[in-house]
Amino acid sequence: MKNKAIFLRILKLVKPHAVLIVLSLLCAVGNVFSALFIPVLTGRAIDEMIGEGRVSFENIRHILTLFLIAFLVNAATVWLMTLINNRITFKVVRDLRRDLFAKLHSVPIFYMDSLGHGDLLSRIVSDVERLSDGLLLGFSQLFTGILTIVATLVFMVRINLWIALAVMVLTPLSLFAASFISKKTFKYFKAQAALQGGLTSFINETIGAVRVVKTFGYEKEENEEFNKKNEEFAKTNLKALFFSSTTNPVTRFVNSMVYAAVGILGAFLGVAGKITVGTLTCFLSYANQYTKPFNEISGVITEFQNAIACAGRIFELMDAKDFVDTVTDPVEAPKLTGDIEVKDLAFSYDKSKKLLYDISFHAAPGSHIAIVGPTGCGKTTFINLMMRFFEPDAGTILYDGIESDRIRRNELRTNIGMVLQDTWLKEGSVFENIAYGKPDATKEEVMEAAKKSHAHSFISRLENGYDTVLAPDGGNLSAGQKQLLCIARVMLALPPILILDEATSSIDTRTESKITKAFQTLMEGRTSFIVAHRLSTIRNADLILVMKDGNIIEQGTHDELLVKKGFYYQMLNSR
């Protein structure tokens, strides 16, 4: 997307707040003019105090009344402006995050997988934050900045052309100085960022693998290496930090020079009777503040460039194609029996590489189907197709004779229960987690499901039983306990079709036997697909699908396959 297009879309985002924006701009106008009016009034007041016995109190009272009005207007407008701008940006942020989060639930799963979770997260969290910072600054400083510059110029030219010219010529100098420094600094910052990156990765790596370092007694070497990097980093860091910190003094210096020039020139004009002392003081205070809006605007521009880049990423996610559920001739809320027929199913992400093809088989209601094969053979892809996380490129899956694309995804999924190896639990109570698929479940139902899943005993031993709040990702449970909870979650819903993934390792024997028993209870009378590793499971299956390189190369029962002496037979004998 082009920057201009992005900008236009940002405008669209804030469009619902048009009334507030107009109000904010009006406030800004009032704010700028009142701010610029105050020095004029101060100057006028000073002009009314010529010397002993020559003070016009009548006029001063009049001026001070205006002064009071001016600063009250100034205070009121700055207050309103801040409130309005914050309101607009925070609301835009809220709406963006809401829409982006909803988007997460409508894009295809593989879109999320391919973009990476970290990337998506940073779009919704930090990119939105950066965009809002840019917006806020843009609202609050860009317009007021430009207005201040223009209005000051007009004010100055109207009061005295010569001094105005001096200010106009000298002020850009400070901007040049600032941009010179920032270019210089940028170079060092880049070098610093590179070194810092190196240092951080080194820290990440050695502290992340501190056990390896200690195992091989490599502490001394790593320390030396670190000190070398640290030293190098500090050198560049000093340059970057010093040069960047010169911006303020240099700007201040140029400002002082402008101040001096205005002072001298003004004084001569004063002596010549062209301007009054009050006018000079007004000029001096303008000169003092004149660089400020310039600096602010250049700050806003940098921030805005960032914001545009962030907005680009946000809109990209927003525009990602939805995974639309196009059902033709839908069958309303089918209650499936578990008869599944798969015909010539094929799928690939990249059309040049076949990921899964020619998958055909039939599963009778209540039968148990074991899927075996080496990693990368397409087992996971097959599951994704069954759940309609992906849509097949060719072929069909028939549930009770109904083509899968005639069943709404939501309704299909209520008929399928899934227990995967990567056990996902949400941050919430044990109860909430078990009732995840059936939020209106009663306490009794949840406990019943937990008992059937052999999870009840460990849950009762938890500090608060079913009300124990799990850490993110079930952090306070063991891998086996997490698996048991995932089983209980499905046990509660008890759908007619199951997809189960047998654990391979890292679960202790006792828990593993509980899981096996729980699986057996679950599978009773249900069509079950098991990604199997245990020989007993495979042997007891009604149908074994042997997969390799995206294809079913053999299918049948254990005995049939042994007789065949094919890949399955070899696999068993290579033990």
Added chain:
Amino acid sequence: MKKLLKYLNNYRLECAVAPSFKMLEALFELFVPLVMTKIIDEGITAGNTRIIVKNGIMLVLLAFIGLTCSLTAQYFAARAAIGFAKGVRSSLYEKILGFSYENIDRIGQSSLITRITNDISQVQNGVNMVLRLLLRSPFIVFGAMIMAFTINVKAALIFVVMIPLLFLAVFTVTLVTIPMYKKIQRTLDKLTGHIRENLTGSRVVRAFNAGEREKETFNKENDHLLHASLVTSRVSAILNPATVIIVNASMLILIASGANLVNEGTLTNGQVYALVNYMSQILVELVKFANLMITINKSLASASRISETLDIENALKDEGTVDALGLEDTDEIIRFEDVHFAYPGTGASFVEGMSFSVKPGQTIGIIGGTGSGKSTLASLLMRFYDTDSGHIYYKGKDIKELSLSTYRKCFSSVPQKAQLFSGTLRDNLLVADPSATDEEMLTAIRLAEAENVVFAKGEGLDMKINEGSTNLSGGQRQRLTIARALVRKAPILILDDSSSALDYATDSRLRANLKTLTDKTVFIISQRVISVKNSDKILVLDDGDIAGFGTHDELFENCPVYREICDSQDTKGEESL
């Protein structure tokens, strides 16, 4: 924070110069309005052009001196801050590498990394800002007030009232909002956690059709965040108008009373200008000061985390003096005698009364479920933790009498987590033995069945390994970590569940290769019967206890726990996919 101050010791000069020059700059800044007053009163009003030129030059001069002073100050402040950060970073790194496992467990690796990266930057920034501004801002504020007194005492009294009012406004708002901003951050963290959860669980959420519910919860949290942000911004929005009103109201009073004083003849209009100017200066500085407070607040929190880390005592005492590498061979290389151990902070004892002994050259299999104590046993053996009671002997000597660095050299191990460092493969293998030759490394690679990994890419030992080993698969990584362990010529080799990512054929070839290392005592830790079945002896662990110690056949007959494990892995551990 106090503890960290010693890292500024080498930068005393910088720490003195930076604020002094900042104050000097401030002092010159305070003179500017006085010079201008002179121009107005003695130059314009009296029509004296010489005074104007003289004082005009003075203004330019003040600008130059100001620039010089502040550049000097910035430079020295930067030097001190960076030197300080460098010193802290170096000590902290050394401290962390020296930590025992117990220390690391307690704090956590990611938290340690944050401390040495973010926290140190935060503190560096704090030191820099404090050196630059902490003295300057109050100096200008009070300097301006004193200057006002030198001009006119009556008028200066307005300053005496205004300054505390400004202070009050600026600091109340700042201090009130600091915790509010923290609350916003917490709400945002929660929101972030929720998003992350939905990303990792995308399949489960869809499988249970829970999308709508997740959205509802999210929207609620999102609205909370909006609410918190709005409330906070309402408070912080008070600051700006409040200062505008305080300063301008003071100016109004100043002009009104100034008019009287001028009329009396005790004040000139140039002086009124100077007073007005001082008021604006005070406002600018106070706002800077408030921002400084926020920075200081942040860096103090970081500083306390850092000094807390530096203060941690190493849980493992290295007081042994005997050189483990020089010990005479005995017929028992390792002996555990009634070892008890509990993980720190858990209270419950984990290993209870463990005793066994191992002869040199034996291969010992260690089996048991997760949490049975297998890895703990390895950690105790290598003295990453100390036993709570009981003793471990190496070649007849209590390992606590041995110097830690020589004792660890007696081991070579393959940790459960296959971690390699970025760099070349050679760099990685040299970690195990800096003196290893290419020949030796290639032999180790062959023994580890990693030849096809190394030579598939055609770069041999110069093969590049990415950060996080992203260019290697789990199995490749595992084989290279085994090769690394084999490079080291240590008498004892420990393999901690290190063939889990290997297929059976590779695993069995690997085990056959290890059999040829007859001079090494090997510990193989595994969950799989097949990996330990052919060991000279198998140690069966169950809940931190030894459930059996013997050969496969003996244990299969007599040890019910071992039998159960074998059964769960399908009879004799031979048939499992």
